[in-house]
Amino acid sequence: MVLELRDVSYVYPNNVVALSNVSAVFSEGEVTCVMGPGGSGKTTLLLVASCILSPVSGEVLLDGASLCSLLPGVRRRIGVLFQDPDDMFFNPTVYDELAYALRQLVSDEAKVKSIVMDVSKMLGVSHLLKRSTFTLSGSERRKVALASILTYNPDILLLDEPTGDLSIKDRLSLLKLLKNMKVLGKTIVIATHDYAFARSIADQVLVLNSGRVVVKGGLEVLTREVFLKYL
Ligand SMILES: Nc1ncnc2c1ncn2[C@@H]1O[C@H](COP(=O)(O)OP(=O)(O)O)[C@@H](O)[C@H]1O
Numbered sequence: 067m068v069l070e071l072r073d074v075s076y077v078y079p080n081n082v083v084a085l086s087n088v089s090a091v092f093s094e095g096e097v098t099c100v101m102g103p104g105g106s107g108k109t110t111l112l113l114v115a116s117c118i119l120s121p122v123s124g125e126v127l128l129d130g131a132s133l134c135s136l137l138p139g140v141r142r143r144i145g146v147l148f149q150d151p152d153d154m155f156f157n158p159t160v161y162d163e164l165a166y167a168l169r170q171l172v173s174d175e176a177k178v179k180s181i182v183m184d185v186s187k188m189l190g191v192s193h194l195l196k197r198s199t200f201t202l203s204g205s206e207r208r209k210v211a212l213a214s215i216l217t218y219n220p221d222i223l224l225l226d227e228p229t230g231d232l233s234i235k236d237r238l239s240l241l242k243l244l245k246n247m248k249v250l251g252k253t254i255v256i257a258t259h260d261y262a263f264a265r266s267i268a269d270q271v272l273v274l275n276s277g278r279v280v281v282k283g284g285l286e287v288l289t290r291e292v293f294l295k296y297l
C-alpha cells in the first residue's frame with residue numbers, strides 16, 4: 067500500500083507548529099527514514115501519517131483515498147511503533163500483549179498462539195512471554211512492542227526510533243528483519259536520529275527541521291554538510 071502526505075501541517079493545541087506543508091510518498095517495498103534534530107517533528111509526522119492525529123491542513127492518503135475517512139476499517143493495515151513502548155502496553159503479560167490485536171482478527175486461539183510463538187521467536191522474545199511488560203528492560207520493551215505489531219501483519223510499518231536502547235546485536239537483527247519486510251513489499255517509515263542505521267537501510271531520506279522538509283531524496287542526500295547542519 068502507498069501512503070502519501072500531501073501538503074500536511076499540524077499544530078498542537080499549545081500553538082506549536084510541529085509540521086509545515088510536508089509532502090512525501092511512502093511506497094511499497096521501500097524504507098523511508100525520517101531524520102532531523104530533536105523537536106523537528108519526526109514523531110508528529112508518524113502520528114499524522116497514521117491519522118492518530120488529524121492534520122490541520124493537507125491530506126493523508128492511503129492508496130489515493132483519505133486515510134482518516136477509512137478508519138477504523140484499515141487500522142489493522144498500519145502498525146505503529148510508538149517512541150515510548152510503554153504507551154503501547156496495557157495487558158498483564160507479554161503473551162497477552164502480543165495476542166491482543168490478533169484476537170480481534172482471528173477467533174481460533176490455537177492459531178493465535180502459533181502466530182505469537184512465530185513472531186516472538188523472530189524478535190527473540192520467546193523467553194519473555196510469561197513476564198509482565200512492566201518488568202522488561204528498555205530493549206526488551208522495544209522488541210516486544212515491535213512484535214505486538216508484527217503479529218497482525220500490517221502492510222505499513224511506522225516505527226518511531228526503533229533502534230533506541232538496542233544493543234549492536236539487536237540492531238543487526240532489526241536490520242535483517244526490516245530488509246525481509248521490504249522484500250515482502252511492506253511500506254516502511256522509520257523516524258530515527260540513528261545516522262548509521264539510516265545509511266544501512268534507507269531508500270528514501272526525509273530530513274525535517276522545525277517541522278519543514280529541508281532535504282529529501284535517496285541516500286546520496288545524506289552528505290557531510292547535511293549531517294553537520296541538521297543531524
Ligand atoms: N503533545 C504535545 N503538545 C505540544 N507540543 C508538542 C507535543 N508533542 C510534541 N510537541 C512539540 O512539537 C514539536 C515536534 O515534536 P516531535 O514531533 O516530538 O519531534 P521529534 O520526534 O523530531 O523530536 C516540538 O516542538 C515539540 O515540543
Ligand SMILES: [Mg+2]
Pocket residue numbers: 108109110149226257
Ligand atoms: Mg520523536
